[in-house]
Amino acid sequence: MLQFILRRLGLALLVAFTVSFISFSLLFLAGDPAAALAGETASGEDIEAIRRVYGFDRPMLVQYGDWLFAALRGDFGESYYFKLPVASLIADRLSVTMLLGVCGITFALLTAVPLGVLAAMRPNSIIDRIALFLSVAGQALPSFWFGLILIVLFAIQLRWLPVSGTATWAHFVMPTIVLGYYAMPAIMRLTRAGMLEVLSSDYIRTARAKGASELRVMFRHALRNAIIPVVSLAAVQMGFMLGGSIVVESIFALHGAGFLAWESISRNDLPTVQALILIFSMFYIVFTFLADVLNAWLDPRMRSS
Amino acid sequence: MTLISMKSTIAAAALIASVGTTWADKANDTLSVAFTKELENVDSYFNSSREGVVMQRAVWDGLIYRDPVTNEYKGNLATSWEWIDDTTLELKLREGVKFHNGEDFNADDVVFTVNFVAKEENGVKTQRNVNWMKSAEKVDDYTVRILLKDKFPAAIEFLSGPVSMYPNEYYAEVGPSGMGLKPVGTGPYKVTEVVPGQHFVLEKYENYHDSPKGQPSIGKIDIRTVPDVNTQLAELFSGTLDLIWQVPADQAEKMAAMDGFTVANESTMRVGYLSMDAAGRSSMEPNPFKDAKVRQAVNHAIDRKALVDNLLKGKSVVVNTPCFPSQFGCVTDAAVAYEYDPEKAKALLAEAGYADGFTTEFYAYRDREYAEAIASYLNAVGIRTDFKMLQYSALRDLNMKGEVPLAFLTWGSYSINDASAMVSQFFKHGSLDDARDDQAKADLDIADSSTDPAIRKEHYAKAIARITGEAFWAPMFSYNTNYVFKTDVDYTPTADEVLRFTNMAWK
Numbered sequence: 078m079l080q081f082i083l084r085r086l087g088l089a090l091l092v093a094f095t096v097s098f099i100s101f102s103l104l105f106l107a108g109d110p111a112a113a114l115a116g117e118t119a120s121g122e123d124i125e126a127i128r129r130v131y132g133f134d135r136p137m138l139v140q141y142g143d144w145l146f147a148a149l150r151g152d153f154g155e156s157y158y159f160k161l162p163v164a165s166l167i168a169d170r171l172s173v174t175m176l177l178g179v180c181g182i183t184f185a186l187l188t189a190v191p192l193g194v195l196a197a198m199r200p201n202s203i204i205d206r207i208a209l210f211l212s213v214a215g216q217a218l219p220s221f222w223f224g225l226i227l228i229v230l231f232a233i234q235l236r237w238l239p240v241s242g243t244a245t246w247a248h249f250v251m252p253t254i255v256l257g258y259y260a261m262p263a264i265m266r267l268t269r270a271g272m273l274e275v276l277s278s279d280y281i282r283t284a285r286a287k288g289a290s291e292l293r294v295m296f297r298h299a300l301r302n303a304i305i306p307v308v309s310l311a312a313v314q315m316g317f318m319l320g321g322s323i324v325v326e327s328i329f330a331l332h333g334a335g336f337l338a339w340e341s342i343s344r345n346d347l348p349t350v351q352a353l354i355l356i357f358s359m360f361y362i363v364f365t366f367l368a369d370v371l372n373a374w375l376d377p378r379m380r381s382s
Numbered sequence: 383m384t385l386i387s388m389k390s391t392i393a394a395a396a397l398i399a400s401v402g403t404t405w406a407d408k409a410n411d412t413l414s415v416a417f418t419k420e421l422e423n424v425d426s427y428f429n430s431s432r433e434g435v436v437m438q439r440a441v442w443d444g445l446i447y448r449d450p451v452t453n454e455y456k457g458n459l460a461t462s463w464e465w466i467d468d469t470t471l472e473l474k475l476r477e478g479v480k481f482h483n484g485e486d487f488n489a490d491d492v493v494f495t496v497n498f499v500a501k502e503e504n505g506v507k508t509q510r511n512v513n514w515m516k517s518a519e520k521v522d523d524y525t526v527r528i529l530l531k532d533k534f535p536a537a538i539e540f541l542s543g544p545v546s547m548y549p550n551e552y553y554a555e556v557g558p559s560g561m562g563l564k565p566v567g568t569g570p571y572k573v574t575e576v577v578p579g580q581h582f583v584l585e586k587y588e589n590y591h592d593s594p595k596g597q598p599s600i601g602k603i604d605i606r607t608v609p610d611v612n613t614q615l616a617e618l619f620s621g622t623l624d625l626i627w628q629v630p631a632d633q634a635e636k637m638a639a640m641d642g643f644t645v646a647n648e649s650t651m652r653v654g655y656l657s658m659d660a661a662g663r664s665s666m667e668p669n670p671f672k673d674a675k676v677r678q679a680v681n682h683a684i685d686r687k688a689l690v691d692n693l694l695k696g697k698s699v700v701v702n703t704p705c706f707p708s709q710f711g712c713v714t715d716a717a718v719a720y721e722y723d724p725e726k727a728k729a730l731l732a733e734a735g736y737a738d739g740f741t742t743e744f745y746a747y748r749d750r751e752y753a754e755a756i757a758s759y760l761n762a763v764g765i766r767t768d769f770k771m772l773q774y775s776a777l778r779d780l781n782m783k784g785e786v787p788l789a790f791l792t793w794g795s796y797s798i799n800d801a802s803a804m805v806s807q808f809f810k811h812g813s814l815d816d817a818r819d820d821q822a823k824a825d826l827d828i829a830d831s832s833t834d835p836a837i838r839k840e841h842y843a844k845a846i847a848r849i850t851g852e853a854f855w856a857p858m859f860s861y862n863t864n865y866v867f868k869t870d871v872d873y874t875p876t877a878d879e880v881l882r883f884t885n886m887a888w889k
Contacts, residue, residue, distance in 0.1 A: 159422045161559075170579070228616045240616045241608055243580070330608040332420075332579045340420065340609075345775050 081373050089366040093359060097148070100354040101141050103347065110347060144351075153352035158344045163352045167334055171356075173243060174333035177252055177325070178318040184257030185264055186311060193268025194300060197276060208269070212262030224255045224328040241330035252329045256322055260314040267310055271303030305376050312368035313361070320357035407624060408870050408888045411601035414623045415881070416608040420579050423562040426546060427499055427506045435544075435797065436881045439595075440584055440603070442546035442567035445473055445492070446538055447594045450876035453708070453799060455538055456594040459487065459547055459568065463538070468833055469516075469530040471537060477524055479591045481549040482572040489520040494550030496528055508796065511544040533831045535838055536800040539710070543798060570598040570884040581606040584883065599887040618643070618866065625867035627881060631695045634864035645866050647696035650879040651706045652794040652861035653804070654752065656680060660854050661818040663784030670740050671787060677853035679730035680788075681720035683763040684756055686858055688722075693752055696862035697877075704805045704849050704857055708877065711801030711829060711842035717857075718850040727763040739764020745789040747774040753790040756858070782813040792861065797878045801842050802830050809849060817854035 111128040128134050132143075147154065153163035196208040231251060232240040242248050275281060276299055284298045319334075326336035334353060341349040407414060417433045426438035445460040457463075460473040479487040496518035499506050506512050514534040519527045530537065552566050565573045570590045575583035584603040606623070608614050615633060617623035629637070629645075638645040658671040658680065670676040686700040702719040705712035731739060744760070744767035746753035757767040767788070772780070780786050795803040806829075808814055809822045822845045829841035849855065865875045873886045 160428070225612055225616070228613070233616060233619045236620065240620050240622060241613045242606065327609045328613055330606070330610070330613055332607065336609065343773070345773075 078373065082370055085366055085369045089362050093362050096358040096362070097145060097355055098141065100351050100358070101144055102137075103351060103354065105137065148352070148355065154348040156341075156346055156349045158341070158346040158349070163348050166349065167337070167352060167356065170332060170334045170337050173331050174319055174322055174326070174335055177249065177256060177322055177331065177333060178315060180249055180253040181256035181318045181322075182260065182311060182315045184253050185260040185314065188257070189261045189264035190268050190300075190304070190307070193265040194272055194295060196265070196269045197272030197303075198295070200273065205269075208265060212265050215258045215262040218258075220255050220259055220324050221328055223258065224251065224325060227251045227255065228328075241328070243331055248329070252322075252325050252331060255328075256318055256325050260311075260318065264307055264310060264314070267307050268303060271306055272299055275299045275303045301375075305372055308371050308375065309365070309368035312364040312371075316357075316361035316364040319360045407621075411888075412604055413600045413602070413625060413871065413883070413886060414604045414606065414617075415625045416606055416614045416617065416623050418607075418609055418611070418614075418628060420607050423558060424565050424573070424576060424582070425558045425561040426544070427512070428558045428562065430507045432879060437565075437582070438544070438546055439569070439880055440571040440883050441565050441569045441573055442548070443569050443593065443595070444542050444546050445475075446542040448539065448542040448799065449594065450878055450880070450882075455542055458542075458593055458595070459492075465833065466527065468533045471528045471530070472521070473526055473528070475524040475526065476591060479568050480589055481552070481566050481568050482587060483549065483552055483566045485549045485551055485566075487547065487549075487568055488523050489526045490523075491547055491550045492526045492528075493518045493520050494553065495548045496545075498548075498553070499545070508544065511540060511796070514540065515545075533833060535831070535833050535835075536710075536798065536802050539798055539800045544796070570595055571603060579607060595882075595884050598884045600883065603883050615866075618868075624871055625865065625873070625881075625886075627863060627865045627875075629864040629866050631693075631864065634866060635695075637866050642869055643866055644869050644871070644873075645864060646873070646875050647862055647864050648875040648879070649697040649699070649877045650794065650861045650863050651708070651797055651799075651877075652792050652879075653701050653706050654749070654790065654792045654858040654861065655701075655704065656684075656756065656856035656858065657781075657786070657789050657791050657808075657816050658854065658856070659784070659787040659816050660852070661784075661816055663816065663818075664787045665785065666742065666787045669787065670734065670736055670742070673734045674852050675730045675734040676736065677856070678720065679727040679734070679763065680760065680765065681853050681856045682723045682727040682730065683765065684759045684856065684858070685722040689752065689755055690859050693755060694859055694862060696864065698859050698862045701857045701860050702850065703846055704808070704855050705801040705842075705846070706795060706804060706860060709795065709799050709801045709804065710835075711838055712805075713839060713843035713846055716843035716846045716850075718847070718853075720853070720856075724759075724763050731764060736764070739766060741766040741768060742787050743768045743770060745770050745772060745777055745780070745786050746791075747772055747777045748792065749790075752858075756790055778814075781816075784813075784816070786816075790858075794879075797880065799878075802826075805842070805845060805849070806830050809845065809854070817849070817852070819848065819852065819854065822848045822854075 111124045111131065111133050132140060151164050155161065156163050156166055159166060192208045192211070196205040199205060228240055228251065231238045238250055239248050281294060281299055284294050322333060323335040323339045326333045327339065338350065338353040341353065419431055419433055421431060421433055421437070422429050424437055426434055426442060443459050445458060446463065447456045447458040449456060459476055459479060461476050463471055463473040466472050475489060475492065481487060496515055498504055499512040500515040500517060502509065502513065514530055514537065516529045516531045519529065521527060547568065549566055553561060563576050568591070570587055570593070571584035572587045573582060574585045582605045586598040586601050590597060608617060611630065611633065614623060614626045618626060634645050634647070637643050658677050659666065659669060660671055660677060662669045662672045690698045690700055701707065702717040703712050703714055707714050731737065742765065744757055750771055753769065757769050760767055777789065781789065793804055806826050809817055809819065810826055811818055811823055825841040825845035825848065829838045829845065832838050863879055867873060870889045871886060872889045876882065
């Protein structure tokens with residue numbers, strides 16, 4: 078087990094390192110950073126001066142080294158737009174995104190797993206059909222449209238929920254549903270498929286033969302095995318939610334890290350974009366790593382692979 | 383972006399279905415307003431957005447004030463002013479004015495503010511707003527002199543616009559970042575809360591001096607950042623917002639048809655135009671735009687009236703000048719106007735040796751639908767366009783390098799009501815000058831530096847006649863913007879795209 082964890086950790090670190098290099102090179106792929114910083118009224122000398130002040134004239138690898146060591150200490154430089162440290166800028170907004178991500182994945186799991194189990198218990202029944210419809214709809218509905226429909230229904234017609242903002246828990250209800258619904262179909266289909274496969278296996282027949290209750294068979298024997306691929310999927314989805322809540326954050330005026338990323342791209346605020354890409358990728362990497370470890374713990378067969 | 387337009391159509395359709403009951407905040411005297419963008423810093427010298435200008439006009443005052451309707455200059459923090467010589471302006475200051483924190487306003491504040499912002503290393507974001515000032519000197523407690531680097535006739539316009547007065551003791555202590563979090567001015571509204579990225583709360587300043595801006599009427603203004611227009615509309619329907627602005631024309635039209643909302647349309651100073659590589663800076667070979675006949679053909683090819691009537695709507699008008707018509711020196715009579723005449727355009731192209739037309743790259747950075755409509759007019763006379771949509775900064779970089787043969791661009795003049803803020807920015811051989819015409823530059827140099835209004839007007843007229851006669855640009859139209867607010871809000875927007883809370887009241 079330890080060897081497995083170490084191997085995965087090594088791999089994760091390698092990926093993290095590569096990602097950090099790619100996100101750093103973005104600065105240079107996007108054109109001359111000094112010209113971007115100097116703005117529209119700058120002359121050639123101004124741009125040269127900025128190049129020296131910011132050290133853009135040094136070899137790229139040296140700059141990367143400096144940036145990486147600063148980043149490891151949590152110093153991502155200063156935002157071109159806000160003229161504030163990027164780290165504090167992101168820290169302010171990450172809590173909203175994380176809260177939303179946790180709520181979203183919880184909502185997705187709490188709805189998708191029971192639905193998947195129900196669908197698998199009665200394949201091709203009306204429940205299965207409804208579950209299928211929900212998952213197709215969830216996959217097909219663009220989140221901005223779904224969000225607006227919810228706003229029209231719950232905020233304007235029924236007036237149960239506030240339209241946008243972050244002031245109270247009620248403000249998070251609709252964003253959670255929209256974000257969670259997007260992840261729900263995949264989790265549900267995977268739960269259903271896993272359950273169907275497990276339910277037809279020998280040990281389930283044995284468990285039933287021993288006279289175990291249907292509930293016990295389902296949750297104690299079947300779900301525990303069927304849930305394994307769902308765990309890694311949920312972890313990846315969680316990573317997606319933390320980085321991909323841009324649309325939801327913009328519709329519901331949540332001002333989280335996703336929205337900051339979107340705005341920073343359109344403002345050419347490269348230090349902020351670099352840091353956010355790195356942080357979002359780290360989420361993916363950490364969650365994928367945790368999923369691997371969790372899988373290995375749940376299923377000993379995985380450890381040797 | 384098709385995604386956005388699809389999104390807005392759906393939302394508008396959905397919203398139309400619901401009948402909004404108005405839940406105005408008149409009862410608690412709080413007007414809720416939405417900003418689309420987040421301000422980088424509330425300190426007006428350290429942001430460059432329109433939202434920042436709105437905050438600046440509410441929280442701070444300038445020495446002089448320009449009436450947005452009559453364009454007449456009136457004293458605000460100064461009561462009178464006089465040119466001692468071409469580069470020295472002496473101002474008498476108003477007595478008895480207090481900043482929001484209780485500090486008295488006097489000559490020390492003016493001297494401090496001017497000396498701080500004029501110093502380039504202090505990093506004021508929009509240098510052109512302040513870099514014409516050299517320094518300020520105190521004559522006595524209520525008399526100051528502002529010294530200019532050079533002759534600068536638009537000084538009064540700038541002093542009534544972006545240059546506002548800061549409290550010296552407070553600003554020296556907290557600096558721009560402190561001012562951004564806890565702004566202090568003399569303006570009609572004081573800031574009571576700043577939550578960066580989320581909202582600002584302004585409260586009526588009870589001791590506001592007898593200013594030409596008028597006295598504030600609404601007690602509290604709550605400004606929230608809501609990036610999505612559809613969300614803003616939903617907030618308006620649900621009664622949690624009272625006023626939104628910069629609303630796209632299609633949504634505004636639908637809102638106008640509903641009860642409970644006032645839709646007001648006003649012109650802005652932004653002008654759309656086609657820039658052509660007349661100087662032959664781009665790598666295009668042969669470059670048809672070096673020929674005036676081709677540039678005139680482009681001008682004749684586009685039905686600008688149709689663009690205004692069908693796409694921009696509202697108070698937009700066809701513009702023939704390389705400046706906004708209300709700007710001082712923007713002499714519209716001097717401009718050569720090109721009527722829509724595709725046959726003439728084809729004839730001019732044939733005369734220039736392009737009877738079969740030609741293919742050119744065509745760039746734009748905003749309003750894709752306008753640019754595409756323009757491209758189809760050009761295609762109709764034989765100018766085939768390879769259309770490329772870029773981010774503003776990327777297009778500007780290309781433009782500075784002189785690699786753009788034809789582009790649809792716009793310019794908002796920073797809301798400065800003087801032709802120097804537009805035509806002089808583009809025709810004085812700067813990096814964005816595609817014409818590089820010595821004759822236009824010579825006239826603009828005189829017009830920009832003379833302090834005699836008659837001489838300025840005469841030379842701007844000459845430059846405009848030259849630029850339009852040679853058809854260096856194809857000026858297109860002015861932009862407009864829509865304001866949507868609840869019917870119990872009384873407000874008449876002005877033509878400079880600045881929200882003025884002081885002029886708002888409950889009905």
